[in-house]
Amino acid sequence: MSDGLNQVDPGEGAPVFERVVLIGLGLIGSSLARALRVHNIARRIVAVDTSLDVCQAVDRLHLADETQSDAALAVRGADLVVLCVPLGAYEAIAQQIGPHLAPGAIVSDVGSVKEVATNVLVQNLPAHVQVVPGHPIAGTEHSGPEAGFAKLFEGRWCILTPPDGTDEAAVERVAEMWRRCGSMIERMDAPHHDKVLAITSHLPHLIAYTIVGTAADLAEDAKAEVIKFSASGFRDFTRIAASDPTMWRDVFLNNREATLEMLQRFTEDLTALQKAIRRGDGETLHRMFTRTRGIRRSIIDARQA
Numbered sequence: 001m002s003d004g005l006n007q008v009d010p011g012e013g014a015p016v017f018e019r020v021v022l023i024g025l026g027l028i029g030s031s032l033a034r035a036l037r038v039h040n041i042a043r044r045i046v047a048v049d050t051s052l053d054v055c056q057a058v059d060r061l062h063l064a065d066e067t068q069s070d071a072a073l074a075v076r077g078a079d080l081v082v083l084c085v086p087l088g089a090y091e092a093i094a095q096q097i098g099p100h101l102a103p104g105a106i107v108s109d110v111g112s113v114k115e116v117a118t119n120v121l122v123q124n125l126p127a128h129v130q131v132v133p134g135h136p137i138a139g140t141e142h143s144g145p146e147a148g149f150a151k152l153f154e155g156r157w158c159i160l161t162p163p164d165g166t167d168e169a170a171v172e173r174v175a176e177m178w179r180r181c182g183s184m185i186e187r188m189d190a191p192h193h194d195k196v197l198a199i200t201s202h203l204p205h206l207i208a209y210t211i212v213g214t215a216a217d218l219a220e221d222a223k224a225e226v227i228k229f230s231a232s233g234f235r236d237f238t239r240i241a242a243s244d245p246t247m248w249r250d251v252f253l254n255n256r257e258a259t260l261e262m263l264q265r266f267t268e269d270l271t272a273l274q275k276a277i278r279r280g281d282g283e284t285l286h287r288m289f290t291r292t293r294g295i296r297r298s299i300i301d302a303r304q305a
């Protein structure tokens with residue numbers, strides 16, 4: 001569903017926002033702070049985090065013009081607030097900041113699940129606020145402000161899921177922020193986003209957590225050998241399974257149906273492969289592996305490898 005939002009690339013022009021408040025300065029929030037600065041997107045960047053260590057790191061790394069521990073105070077006068085926290089923290093934050101947001105202020109986020117995120121924000125924020133949820137399809141297995149970097153979003157998609165009736169000018173300003181961070185923009189409805197991400201991101205993480213968990217349950221001597229001879233297959237899974245536990249717990253709790261549906265399909269396909277191995281059906285195995293090789297090729301061609 002392309003919507004023409006990728007057409008303009010104005011380069012580093014005047015700031016898009018006056019006062020941007022980032023709530024949560026972990027990997028994504030601190031990367032966004034850096035990108036806002038590098039590309040002159042915000043006149044003033046305000047960082048909010050509940051963790052004193054994170055606030056100190058933000059100051060040390062000069063990631064923001066101002067660091068606050070109280071979100072309600074920080075959002076006063078903001079024209080954009082971006083939630084960069086795990087999904088489980090959304091409701092309390094929305095209730096805390098709602099009464100202090102100026103009419104016309106935009107509230108966005110970077111959460112990996114969009115239907116629940118959108119509903120929580122719309123239901124807990126005043127009607128005079130524009131809600132423009134977003135999800136940068138970019139990340140690493142690392143967490144915290146030291147792990148962030150300004151180029152994280154370059155060449156990556158950012159999906160926006162504004163609910164019906166959102167002011168188009170607000171959507172365009174958020175799109176413009178991400179374009180200046182180097183992202184390409186796609187617009188979708190939130191349930192569709194959650195289905196697509198269930199297969200492209202959430203299920204692969206679940207599989208990685210399972211495989212690495214299975215290895216962890218092996219007897220001590222076998223486990224030592226798994227680590228010693230860890231070939232790229234297992235090694236790649238351990239990288240994914242090192243992702244933040246709080247973030248991923250919240251992803252599965254908030255994208256339950258789509259993940260369970262994809263898991264069901266995956267289980268059926270896995271059973272078919274199991275049957276082929278048991279029957280010595282090399283033709284089925286070869287056909288399946290040839291088809292998946294093609295998908296890898298398409299990802300490389302789309303420059304998303």
Ligand code: NAP
Pocket residue numbers: 023024025026027028029048049050051054084085086087089093110111112113135136137138139140141142143144145244247251
């Ligand atoms: P992260 O590195 O763990 O950072 C989250 C930060 O938010 C932490 O500093 C955390 O502090 C802080 N925080 C938690 N609750 C808060 C609250 N109520 N008020 C203020 N700060 C609070 O996580 P992340 O990887 O940046 O992920 C943040 C969001 O981005 C998630 O919703 C995730 O779904 C989304 N996302 C992540 C990725 C990825 O690859 N990591 C990619 C795309 C989108 P404490 O450490 O003290 O809790």
